[in-house]
Amino acid sequence: MEYISTRGNYRKVSSAEAISLGMVPDGGLFIPEMIPQIRLEEILEFKDSSYQELAVWIFEKYLSDFSKKEIKDSVAAAYKEESFPSKEKTPLLKINENTYILELWHGPTAAFKDMALQILPHLLLKSVKKLNIKKEIVILVATSGDTGKAALEGFKDVDGVKIIVFYPEDGVSRVQEDQMKTTTGKNTSVVSIKGNFDDCQTAVKNIFADKEFKAELEADNYQFSSANSINWGRLLPQIVYYFQAYLELLKDKKIKAGEKINITVPTGNFGNILAAYYAFKMGLPVNKFICASNDNKVLSDFLETGVYNINRDFKKTISPSMDILISSNLERFLFEMNGHDSGKINKWYQDLKTDKSFKIDEETFTKIREMFSGEFSSEAEARASIKQTYQQYNYLLDPHTAVGVDSLNKYRQQSGDQKTAVVASTANPYKFSRAVLESLKEEKLEQDEYRIIEELSSLTETEVHRGLIGLEEMENRHHHSCDINSVKSKVAKILKI
Ligand SMILES: *Cc1c(COP(=O)(O)O)cnc(C)c1O
Numbered sequence: 001m002e003y004i005s006t007r008g009n010y011r012k013v014s015s016a017e018a019i020s021l022g023m024v025p026d027g028g029l030f031i032p033e034m035i036p037q038i039r040l041e042e043i044l045e046f047k048d049s050s051y052q053e054l055a056v057w058i059f060e061k062y063l064s065d066f067s068k069k070e071i072k073d074s075v076a077a078a079y080k081e082e083s084f085p086s087k088e089k090t091p092l093l094k095i096n097e098n099t100y101i102l103e104l105w106h107g108p109t110a111a112f113k114d115m116a117l118q119i120l121p122h123l124l125l126k127s128v129k130k131l132n133i134k135k136e137i138v139i140l141v142a143t144s145g146d147t148g149k150a151a152l153e154g155f156k157d158v159d160g161v162k163i164i165v166f167y168p169e170d171g172v173s174r175v176q177e178d179q180m181k182t183t184t185g186k187n188t189s190v191v192s193i194k195g196n197f198d199d200c201q202t203a204v205k206n207i208f209a210d211k212e213f214k215a216e217l218e219a220d221n222y223q224f225s226s227a228n229s230i231n232w233g234r235l236l237p238q239i240v241y242y243f244q245a246y247l248e249l250l251k252d253k254k255i256k257a258g259e260k261i262n263i264t265v266p267t268g269n270f271g272n273i274l275a276a277y278y279a280f281k282m283g284l285p286v287n288k289f290i291c292a293s294n295d296n297k298v299l300s301d302f303l304e305t306g307v308y309n310i311n312r313d314f315k316k317t318i319s320p321s322m323d324i325l326i327s328s329n330l331e332r333f334l335f336e337m338n339g340h341d342s343g344k345i346n347k348w349y350q351d352l353k354t355d356k357s358f359k360i361d362e363e364t365f366t367k368i369r370e371m372f373s374g375e376f377s378s379e380a381e382a383r384a385s386i387k388q389t390y391q392q393y394n395y396l397l398d399p400h401t402a403v404g405v406d407s408l409n410k411y412r413q414q415s416g417d418q419k420t421a422v423v424a425s426t427a428n429p430y431k432f433s434r435a436v437l438e439s440l441k442e443e444k445l446e447q448d449e450y451r452i453i454e455e456l457s458s459l460t461e462t463e464v465h466r467g468l469i470g471l472e473e474m475e476n477r478h479h480h481s482c483d484i485n486s487v488k489s490k491v492a493k494i495l496k497i
């Protein structure tokens with residue numbers, strides 16, 4: 001399997017190269033040249049298999065330059081019991097007759113990002129070795145909160161790697177900030193930026209595209225890579241759990257083999273929903289994808305009009321990991337949907353740069369609309385979704401998943417489509433305790449976030465995620481901060497070049 005650039009500006013590369021480079025050096029993202037096809041009967045054979053076995057099978061199809069042993073070892077190390085202690089790695093919970101919640105947050109940091117970031121370091125190290133790269137790898141991460149901690153946990157104390165995380169100073173919750181700042185490890189750095197997530201992401205992307213700076217680094221024996229979902233190694237692991245969820249529905253006798261389901265994903269950078277789309281293209285029976293947005297509803301507007309327009313105010317919401325205007329992985333999706341036309345991609349992304357918006361062609365738009373529906377939730381709707389779901393089903397949603405559930409309800413009302421739906425649950429509710437408890441109590445709370453966690457736990461008689469216990473007492477080890485124009489010099493300083 002080889003990987004090509006969405007912008008047609010790079011040679012074909014192996015999966016090891018795609019993963020170690022992170023993104024295409026001249027701009028653009030790597031995607032598999034073709035999508036491996038699997039038959040339904042093959043999927044069904046995994047009905048009684050473990051998550052790990054399913055993962056190995058799917059990985060083998062994409063990582064053809066890896067040996068089976070390398071894949072098996074990576075999967076075993078990533079999804080070991082210590083990191084994912086729950087019986088099922090991604091439990092599927094039924095909340096009503098036709099709605100299932102796919103809990104993706106049982107990893108160490110309570111966010112779905114762990115599903116990919118626990119394995120990415122293993123894939124990356126094996127890639128680097130395979131390519132005989134002798135340089136030290138520098139992972140640059142832009143985070144709206146969850147990726148940062150998950151990446152830090154995945155990469156801390158990994159030999160031959162340094163990791164630097166950038167997050168928006170006022171864009172993350174107290175718990176998210178503490179999670180990052182208390183990270184141990186000799187090779188970790190955390191930097192707060194005076195700006196929003198898009199500023200962070202753009203600054204990091206600019207560094208990747210800065211040839212001079214790269215040359216300087218190489219002279220100092222460093223090579224950049226990315227742990228954001230622009231890296232193919234982040235997307236691939238996310239394909240697995242959509243198959244797993246389908247198998248669970250079959251086991252539950254909720255669906256018949258081959259029956260199509262709907263999938264709802266609370267979306268930010270379009271990575272998780274793109275992984276679901278790849279699962280579908282491989283052969284998973286899906287009827288519709290519901291792309292759920294918060295008040296930063298660039299994507300739901302796009303799915304309504306075919307115009308991607310970031311010329312608008314950035315809003316801070318209670319679902320901060322979806323506070324994104326520039327969804328990186330949309331580029332991959334558009335390339336898949338327009339028949340691999342990199343000419344169009346280049347034009348659209350040039351328009352985005354110059355005009356802050358682009359319009360896709362009618363044919364591509366029609367194709368997208370057949371499979372994708374976009375919905376969004378206002379802050380009040382997201383809060384109401386948390387409260388209602390708790391009252392009706394005794395199930396606690398985090399604000400991101402609440403947007404997913406609300407969007408699904410809206411889609412069902414508008415379309416009348418009541419097919420069995422899986423909602424990707426992207427964070428544990430305790431990660432966003434303030435918004436959750438405020439929603440339940442319908443009042444603004446003044447107390448400290450850690451007191452809120454305690455109150456939420458006693459009120460709902462649910463357990464605090466183990467990744468958040470004891471956080472308050474831990475020492476903050478990271479004190480870097482900078483403005484958006486000095487990200488590059490900050491990196492140079494941290495690397496001492
Ligand atoms: C990252 C994140 C999202 C958005 O996922 P994308 O793959 O970027 O679309 C949604 N919810 C939570 C809690 C997240 O951490």
